[in-house]
Amino acid sequence: MEIAVFYYGFVSWRKTKLQNNEFSYHKNSGTIPILIALIPIIAIETYVLNILLSKWSITAAWLVSALSIYSGFQIFGFLKSMFKRSFSIEKNTIHLRYGILSEARIDINNIKSIEISSKPIEFNDTVRKLSPLGELESHNIVIHVKKENTIIGLYGIKRKFKTLAFYIDNKEEFKEALDKKNSVTE
Template sequence: MIHLSVLSRSYYFLIYLVLLSILSFSVFLGLSDWLFSEPNLAWGIIADLTLTAPLVYLIMIWKTKIPKLSVVPVLGLGILIGTYIIPASHQLPLTIFKSYVLPLVELSVLFLVGRKVIHATSAIRKAKRSADVYGVIKEQCALMIENIKVSRIFATEMAMIYYGLFAWRKAKPGVNEFTSYKESGVVALLIAVVLVVLIETVGLHFLLIRWNESVAWIIFGVSLYTAIQVLAHQKALKRRFIQVSESQLELKNGLFGDLVVNWDEVESIEAFTRDIEEEGVEQLAFLKGLESYNLLIRFKNEVTIEKLYGMKKKCNSLLVQVDDRERFLNLVSERV
């Protein structure tokens, strides 16, 4: 009798084998001489890459534990392959797909993730707990996107949009929560950075547009998005709090640094504002060297800080800014 787990592994293997077969056959046709003798073949190849492959994959994973949103990377892979194997003169159907269908797919994904985030956030608020929306976004993306690296990138982009454009309601810290921006002046610093980026962008845009309009608009878009990212971080700082629970310490620095440790991993926490030159010491900050700190946390073993887009940074000690430092030290002294 064949064990159920063996059947499951075989089926998963079959899914990827079928997908690989469709993509490989499309590549074979795209690189063959038939494409030049039969120009209409390009429509069929692009249809296989952007419709057949994602749909077959979606049908095959529908009743499995593979997240449905994993079809999005499959679609992206199909578009990427089509862009490289189809000659530019035959890419009209692919251009149409990119211009009209792909934006609808992206909006649908944003809508699905956004709806789940709203429901999860509402549940947290009903339970009378502070809603760490970025944390909720990361949880929901991890549930829907199997690859943790991809899910973290997607979560960061979602958080940038949420905090940069929609998060305007004030948030108040709970009893065991602490802010990290009121006494450091970092909010004014970040607003100044946003203003400088916008002013420089406008000036540079009018200068470049005389030389190359396309380059001018690309740089304008990148600069504008950079300003939104900094603004999103500044607003996240005011809405994501350092939390002290019975079992854990949750350290948060807007969108640029998260660290959750159990109390038995913490060696000491002390008031600290001096310069320090010591290996393995990191600062939980976006603009290191410009932002202040008032605590030094030492760990018994190396810990990992989660940075933007899921990037990691290891450290043995961490410099942190915490408002109401004395109350924080009194609270954590019972646990360290």
Template sequence: METRLIVTGVILVVLLEGFLVHLFLLYRKGKITENPLLLIYKKELKILFYAFFKWKIPSRNPETFYYHKNSSYFWLYLALIHEQVIEMIVFHIYLRKEEPEIALAMLLLHIYSVFYIMGDYNLLRNTPIIVKKDAIHIKIGVRRELNFSFGDIDKIQPAKLKYNNSGGIIHEKGVFHATAFPEGAN
């Protein structure tokens, strides 16, 4: 069994290495604006900082809007944490009996994923939509970010989602839909 585990580990490391080299080559060609390795590192540190140290929401001012307030994102967050904790316990008990050398690695990955979800939720809570004199800054955690001026806006209207025959959403060109999670029932 040790040989299969070592071969699997080597294959995963080689695939990760190939992916990182591919990202770096895209950066060198100019297709990615920021060094992807530093970007990943900064995002991970930011997520962990918000998971452990940034729990208080900053004071509100008239030019900020928190889009997580009336949404169901908190309940999604709670469900994901709940699922991760249950999965962590069940996998650890099962793997400790079947594959004890993998059990600790999976336990650490699950603990990290719980901290990651906590950090992402806190980052979402602490990054509002900011409306300044001539610009709007929208940040949805570390996932998405958009900055634009009022001159770039043709019109603002409620979103109209269109679906194709198989049920997939048809994304319109030149349209930005901003949502953290759909509104809950009030």
């Protein structure tokens, strides 16, 4: 994961062009402004904490500063990865990649229903959001699956779901493409 953060944050600068089977989720989402706002907040917090802690211990001040700077790099890498890793519909699989923060693969034959909805839903052990930011990010697509599926989050943490909610920029086009694929596989 650390290598991916470094790669997306500092190596991969080319703009990626979406293919016909790919869909963005970052253009109208609230996640990007949240992550962008966190970076200067971390910078200010680092400066203030360094000054305060240096009165007590120079070593502690520099240790906390290093951790804060590292956190800023992490958030920057997460932010950049969201621009590079889009959702895609392959042959019989949907790949939902939320940057390097989380991802899920759903077999199209496993889809029970797809709904365009931003209505509040109650989250529990089988109803999840793709975004690790949870309630801070809205959703506009809800997919219900027949058999339990898995979201792989940061550091490989796995969570099961039967209903997955997420935000996508062009929800109608995404649903239409899935409906078309689903009718072909039935």
